[in-house]
Amino acid sequence: MNIKDLLFKLSKLDAAGNVTSASDFAYGILSKYTTAEKTQGLTVIGFLDGKNDYTLMLDAHIDQIAMVVTDIDDNGFLTVSNAGGIDIRTLPAREVIVHGKSDISAVFCSTPPHLAKGDAEYNDIADIKLDTALGSKAKEIISVGDIVTLSGNPYDLQNNLVCGKSFDDRAGVACLLMLAQKLSGKKLPINVAFVLSDGEELGLRGIRPAAFRVNPQEAIAIDVSFGDGIGISDTECGKLNKGAMIGISPSLSKEISNKLKFIAKESDIPYQLEVMGAKTGTNADMIAVNREGVKTCTLSIPLRNMHSDSEILSLSDLESVCDLLYEYIMAGGCFNG
């Protein structure tokens, strides 16, 4: 599979709570190229051994933003709560999947035209009911606590851009799976652990036990970051099609940032810098303080429309991430012998 096929396949699958299809699929691929294990929740870890007893952990989160059913009425309308950051203004007339005893399509209510009163305002996700069209039968299939996910197919846009759901962070997952394939069977200078982690969208949770389990000396978190789109100034975002974003922050390892920059330049791989004032909002924040501490950096993929079912990114940026990580690993990362 090429990176686009892999991303599109991962985009259509789901991983949130007890919904595991994306995680299962990723485990299947990772098992082909690494010594893989399923650990806590949705987390999957794959190990490749290198020459030296030094481990670089690469992380991309497998989980996605979702919602959870909190109430079911007698007419088949559900109340939901968010599980991860959802812009509730985007919900009216949106089709989603309810993962009940079977997967059910459902549509969020929009205001009927004859009842519209000027400017609509949305204060609480619980006010926007979810229509299953199942009437009283909804209770037979759906239970309180069931997961609800965004739905829809990915599409090609122009200039190497694509759009779809759950690119945050299946884009990172796709990169790591491609990389595992590329590194498999090669003589590596260091150990590499591929972590596809659970619970990022709920507050960087799943990476904690995973990082504890791997116990790396060094780590890079691969996630998406804000890309240039409508109403964002050039100075506050990354640009699509301009390469991987190397993180620089007081909370990150300057040694890794500099080495990534050096290798990108030397290997002619497109890159851009993402400078952050404190914490990064990614799993890197947790990894750096794992056990006795880990040298950590971020490598980000610029993305528009984050947390929607129409996230947009550049396939060439994914190639840059894969290429940069490959060269970085073959150069031994920050291992100093």
Next chain:
Amino acid sequence: MVDLLQNLCLLNGTSGDEKSVRDFIISEIKGFCDCEIDNLGNLICFKKGEKTPKNRLMLDAHMDEVGVIITSVTSDGFLKFETVGGIDAATLMFKKVKIGDTVGVISAKPIHLLSKEEGKKAPKTDSLYIDIGATDKENALDLVNLGDTGVVLSDFTVMGDCVKAKALDDRVGCAVLIALLKEKAEYDFYAVFSTQEEIGTRGARVATFAVNPDYALVLEATTAADIAGVLNDKSVCNLGNGPAVSFMDRATLYDKELYNTALNSGITCQPKRAVAGGNNSGAIHLSREGVKTLAISLPCRYIHTDSSVANLGDIENMLNLTKYMMGSILKDD
């Protein structure tokens, strides 16, 4: 009928751009009736029956659907648009649209860059742009033209006894008309697949003049607000209770005799319990010296969005009621 409806709903036919819908309909009804296309793009069909009735009957369903039209392009290559027909902008954000063969995403300033107050408000059309991935204005204009129309992409999804799709308004009417034209008819009748309903019932106006009918049946979709949080007195009509027949809306005072005949037909149907909206009846019933008109409408939740929801049983009853009304209007006294 479901397959036919699926094919129709997945076609893109914003008002003024009904060609793909019309071509599909012609391919379906070819050989079953005579048809011609008029100057506004209406498809006017004559179905020869076993008998020629005293009264001339015209059935109408509109081919067009609500959508967007590209009005300008920003220097960054994002497309500005206006809505064609009544679309609630609150339902557009981050939806995928298809403009010709080009896919784009309706985008807005991300919520993390909005103030807390701004972030609660539904976006208006003028704050929305279509992102097709163009690098700049010139690149965008290589791919789309000003004036191109587009529709929101939406799968046709069966949900239990119901269906979710775009353009149920009014491809359901088209599906019923196609089914009727393909059957053997007892009496002659005219069927009009009309254009430009969503921008002011323009196609039906001229088609009715041309057909010059005594009676008209308008096959439509209407809003059903039988949803959570809306009391029954505001729900207009309910999914599963059959097609809605109207006594009055904002464009038409319907023929009371036809209305009563429908309600007493014994076929599952319901009155439309609101004086709201309007459809081609408004143009049709005022044609020439006037036309006795009834609208038979499919109850449809979230109408004019890409996720309209309707009941499949109601569609069957819409077909049954239409046949019953045809018989009642055309039979020899």
